[in-house]
Every structure is written in C-alpha cells, then in structure tokens.
Amino acid sequence: MEIDLRYYKSKGVYTLNGFRVILFPRGSLELMQLQIGRILGLATKSIFDDAMSTTIYSFLTDLSKSKQMKAHGEEKREDEIFTLLEDLGYGKIGVVSKELESYSVVSTRCFNSTLPEIMPINSCFQMGGILAAVYRMLLKKDVRVTEVKCKSTGNSDSDWFKVELLGDKDDFNYVTQPAYKLNDQESERIEITGDGSGFVVNSIPVEIVPIVFFPYLFSRLRKTIGVSVHGIEYGVGMAVSKLYTDHNLQDVATKYQVAGLDVLAPISGIGAIKTIKNEQGNIEEIDVYDSFNALHVDTETEKRCFMLGGIFTGLSYHIFGSNYKLYESDCSSLNNSVCKFSFE
Numbered sequence: 001m002e003i004d005l006r007y008y009k010s011k012g013v014y015t016l017n018g019f020r021v022i023l024f025p026r027g028s029l030e031l032m033q034l035q036i037g038r039i040l041g042l043a044t045k046s047i048f049d050d051a052m053s054t055t056i057y058s059f060l061t062d063l064s065k066s067k068q069m070k071a072h073g074e075e076k077r078e079d080e081i082f083t084l085l086e087d088l089g090y091g092k093i094g095v096v097s098k099e100l101e102s103y104s105v106v107s108t109r110c111f112n113s114t115l116p117e118i119m120p121i122n123s124c125f126q127m128g129g130i131l132a133a134v135y136r137m138l139l140k141k142d143v144r145v146t147e148v149k150c151k152s153t154g155n156s157d158s159d160w161f162k163v164e165l166l167g168d169k170d171d172f173n174y175v176t177q178p179a180y181k182l183n184d185q186e187s188e189r190i191e192i193t194g195d196g197s198g199f200v201v202n203s204i205p206v207e208i209v210p211i212v213f214f215p216y217l218f219s220r221l222r223k224t225i226g227v228s229v230h231g232i233e234y235g236v237g238m239a240v241s242k243l244y245t246d247h248n249l250q251d252v253a254t255k256y257q258v259a260g261l262d263v264l265a266p267i268s269g270i271g272a273i274k275t276i277k278n279e280q281g282n283i284e285e286i287d288v289y290d291s292f293n294a295l296h297v298d299t300e301t302e303k304r305c306f307m308l309g310g311i312f313t314g315l316s317y318h319i320f321g322s323n324y325k326l327y328e329s330d331c332s333s334l335n336n337s338v339c340k341f342s343f344e
Helices: 028-040 043-065 074-087 125-139 213-244 249-256 260-268 306-320
Strands: 005-008 013-016 019-025 092-098 102-108 141-149 159-168 187-189 199-201 204-210 272-277 283-289 326-330 339-343
Touching (some): 019 028, 019 213, 028 125, 028 204, 028 213, 043 125, 043 204, 043 213, 074 092, 102 125, 125 141, 125 159, 204 213, 249 260, 260 272, 260 306, 283 306, 306 339
Antiparallel strands (some): 005 013, 005 187, 013 019, 019 204, 092 102, 102 159, 141 159, 199 204, 283 339, 326 339
C-alpha cells in the first residue's frame, strides 16, 4: 500500500491516506504507558490493549473500506498490514508459525518494549492490542493475544506473542473518524524518510497514531478512575513535552514560518494554533482549532484537552525561558468554536 502523508498548514493537521493522524516524538507512547502504569499498576494492561486494538482496528477497517489496501488473500494482506505498521514506527512484525487455532508472532524493534527502564513483567500491552486489531480485521474472528517473551525484561532479544483464535465474530468496537473539509491542493505531501525504525518527519523520529487514539484512551481511563484522569492526562502531557526538547524545533519553526508554541502544529498536527498577546508582547491566550484532544468518543460533556495543556506548559520554558502554566478555559467538546488555553 502506498503511503500518502500530508500536512495541511491552514488546519494544522496531518492525514495518512486521507485519515487524520497525530505525530508524536518517538518514545511518547512508551512514556505514556510508563507514567500511567506507575499509578494504575496492572490495570494499565487492559486499558492500553483496548485503546490500541479498538483504534487500530478502526483505522485498518477504514483503509480497507476505502480500497487503499491492494493485496488479496490472507497472507498477502497480512504482509501489507505488517509493512504499514513497521513504517508507522511500531516495529517489524513477522509470523513464525501457524497452527489451526493459534499463531506464533515475533516483533523486532518493537516500540512497546523500549520502555526507559527494565521491567519485571512483559510490557507490550499496546503491541498486543495492535496484533489483536490486525487479526480481527483479517479473519473476522475474535482473538486472544498473549506476550510470551518481552525484550523489556532483559531476557529476550525480541518480543514474542501467541495469537489464539477464539471464534467467528464480525462486530468489534469501532470508533468513527471525524470528518474534515480538506483540500489536497492546499496540502504539502510529506516526503517519507526513515532511520530503520520508522518515520522521520521534519528531522524528528515520530510515532504515528490515529486521531481517535488519545480521546479513546483517556475516555477509558475516566471510566476506571473518574475525573482524576484529568490530572494524570496533564502530567502525561508534561512528560511527553520533554521529548520535543531533544530535537531542533527552530528549524521546523523557520520552515513553516511560525513562532513559539505554534510550532506544535507542523511538528505533530495537533490543530491550528493562534497565540494571542497583549500590548506588551506577553502571551494572554492560546487558541487551538480542531484540537486532537477534544474529540467526542463518549457521552461525557466536559473539557477534554488536559494532555495538550500539559504539553504547552512543559514546552513553555524550553521555548520562552519562562514557565507558563496553561489550562483550558473553553473546549470545542462543549460546543465552543475553539479550545482556549489561558493562565490560572
């Protein structure tokens, strides 16, 4: 399948083959799991597994329905999907053996086993969810994925999974992608480059996820721990912001003629950003249009962009030399036209 990654400057968004995606610095997904795992413990497994399996299943289903997958037959389609996932930065996946009711799958360079510390348990919760999504979409069967060996424990060079087929099923959790009015003539097609582990965009190694992943993840967390998730989400944003500082953001700012925190739009596609300053040149407010963090994936009516607020706050010192603690005052999920971030 040909990969078509585009950036729409007026909207501040990225699309992959017509579907909106988010680009975060490589290591972001692992860091989020680690941060949340320190608070929730083993409950983290089911939440990340479900978030990845649901959103990747939805994404692959959309690609299939739009007839962008060209391969025919189970094995060829399987290879096509594994190549796509490798390009997106999730690692190289291969099938070692197939039996009647189970598969043995190995992942090398698996993104999920590169946690920044050795763990005493198998930790590839997200990769397990991805594999479940792949085989649910391919086979129309429910599956159970078990990680047999994990590189993060220090006892294996690769990550090994057992995929067990449980029975026919064609109705799985599906999250609808939001529709945007986008004109390809107003977009920049991004050159695909790599470093052996996935995409590099604007000289920054990135992990690419469907736009619905983070809203769905934090919605699942909210059902588990209530509104306490807002503080966790803000802290996750603060932690992820530190990964941006490993890269030269000024080159991106110069290329796209933006300044300050507005650089996050061409780096990650979080939405169009407008910084409002007072007469003295000090920031009063940051407005974000089409925020990735504000999508409705449940029936809760509340502000949602806590992760984005944490990213803004964490990056403010690196960019401005001062700490700006930014909190969301208005959110498009409350039927406001824009997400507004101001100081408290």
